[in-house]
Amino acid sequence: xxxxxxxxxxxxxxxxxxxxxxxxxxxxxxxxxxxxxxxxxxxxxxxxxxxxxxxxxxxxxxxxxxxxxxxxxxxxxxxxxxxxxxxxxxxxxxxxxxxxxxxxxxxxxxxxxxxxxxxxxxxxxxxxxxxxxxxxxxxxxxxxxxxxxxxxxxxxxxxxxxxxxxxxxxxxxxxxxxxxxxxxxxxxxxxxxxxxxxxxxxxxxxxxxxxxxxxxxxxxxxxxxxxxxxxxxxxxxxxxxxxxxxxxxxxxxxxxxxxxxxxxxxxxxxxxxxxxxxxxxxxxxxxxxxxxxxxxxxxxxxxxxxxxxxxxxxxxxxxxxxxxxxxxxxxxxxxxxxxxxxxxxxxxxxxxxxxxxxxxxxxxxxxxxxxxxxxxxxxxxxxxxxx
Numbered sequence: 455x456x457x458x459x460x461x462x463x464x465x466x467x468x469x470x471x472x473x474x475x476x477x478x479x480x481x482x483x484x485x486x487x488x489x490x491x492x493x494x495x496x497x498x499x500x501x502x503x504x505x506x507x508x509x510x511x512x513x514x515x516x517x518x519x520x521x522x523x524x525x526x527x528x529x530x531x532x533x534x535x536x537x538x539x540x541x542x543x544x545x546x547x548x549x550x551x552x553x554x555x556x557x558x559x560x561x562x563x564x565x566x567x568x569x570x571x572x573x574x575x576x577x578x579x580x581x582x583x584x585x586x587x588x589x590x591x592x593x594x595x596x597x598x599x600x601x602x603x604x605x606x607x608x609x610x611x612x613x614x615x616x617x618x619x620x621x622x623x624x625x626x627x628x629x630x631x632x633x634x635x636x637x638x639x640x641x642x643x644x645x646x647x648x649x650x651x652x653x654x655x656x657x658x659x660x661x662x663x664x665x666x667x668x669x670x671x672x673x674x675x676x677x678x679x680x681x682x683x684x685x686x687x688x689x690x691x692x693x694x695x696x697x698x699x700x701x702x703x704x705x706x707x708x709x710x711x712x713x714x715x716x717x718x719x720x721x722x723x724x725x726x727x728x729x730x731x732x733x734x735x736x737x738x739x740x741x742x743x744x745x746x747x748x749x750x751x752x753x754x755x756x757x758x759x760x761x762x763x764x765x766x767x768x769x770x771x772x773x774x775x776x777x778x779x780x781x782x783x784x785x786x787x788x789x790x791x792x793x794x795x796x797x798x799x800x801x802x803x804x805x806x807x808x809x810x811x812x813x814x815x816x817x818x819x820x821x822x823x824x825x826x827x828x829x830x831x832x833x834x835x836x837x838x839x840x841x
Contacts, residue, residue: 497736549724551702569824572790692834
């Protein structure tokens with residue numbers, strides 16, 4: 455009745471349990487994305503407990519959900535009903551939208567374009583992964599890690615290469631958690647001290663905006679409606695993610711009339727969805743599925759995608775500064791990832807280290823928030839062409 459015999463037959467289980475313990479350490483002790491890393495790590499731990507029937511496995515999809523739960527365990531029920539259907543990632547985007555303020559981006563629309571430039575990592579790694587032998591769908595799922603958005607990576611992988619969900623999810627969330635390490639590393643390689651000291655408030659005084667925003671609240675209400683309409687016409691496959699994000703944001707910006715909707719989306723619904731998403735994704739990370747050469751390549755490729763996305767945003771700003779009178783701190787380009795608001799906080803801290811008066815947070819958020827939109831649109835494009 456104990457698990458010792460199975461561990462003796464499959465000692466690699468111990469390695470997976472050790473990895474789960476390490477991820478728990480990062481989430482609990484180091485506070486790296488604990489709301490996601492802790493449930494993923496604990497789901498991974500349960501999946502690798504021998505005899506627990508908590509690991510996600512390939513099942514006959516003609517079975518009913520009741521039959522899946524009875525024959526394969528409750529975690530498979532959660533996975534096939536909530537994850538494989540693509541239900542939870544858009545629900546999480548709903549909650550994220552209710553927590554997001556598009557104000558910084560709308561006040562600095564010029565900076566929003568650098569969020570698009572940062573998506574270069576997605577397509578660079580996609581091409582490289584195909585050259586290494588991955589299929590086009592697998593390469594697209596690997597490349598989307600460069601968008602630094604866990605739900606987007608999971609949703610794209612479900613649609614294109616669901617057998618890679620475990621390693622791609624852990625790579626996406628691990629690198630999101632390591633944003634405070636990765637951004638400074640890339641910045642040291644790509645930026646000069648002079649660029650780090652570019653003061654955005656001083657630049658605003660030298661070159662004030664020509665068209666100031668007069669009614670920002672009305673603009674914040676019209677923006678999700680207008681953007682949702684435009685994107686749905688151009689990239690319809692991005693609507694499940696981006697549409698839910700914009701609806702959640704609209705409920706927030708309307709105010710008291712939809713306050714209950716916004717509160718439910720950003721608290722109860724988001725927290726519940728996060729728990730089940732994390733546990734189910736962790737449940738896919740069994741020894742059999744995880745310990746392979748492809749998994750190691752995915753983790754390595756995910757880091758490259760992340761780093762290229764950061765560098766892409768930085769170099770986009772550098773190119774702009776060659777022609778523009780009003781200079782922009784390239785740290786703002788580094789925040790074109792979807793890791794909101796962590797990337798912006800890291801950029802702000804780096805700027806303050808070189809100039810205590812150089813507060814970049816509101817400027818960095820403009821690029822950072824646009825990165826969320828950019829990664830969702832990029833995912834939609836990939837799903838449209840390859841799905």
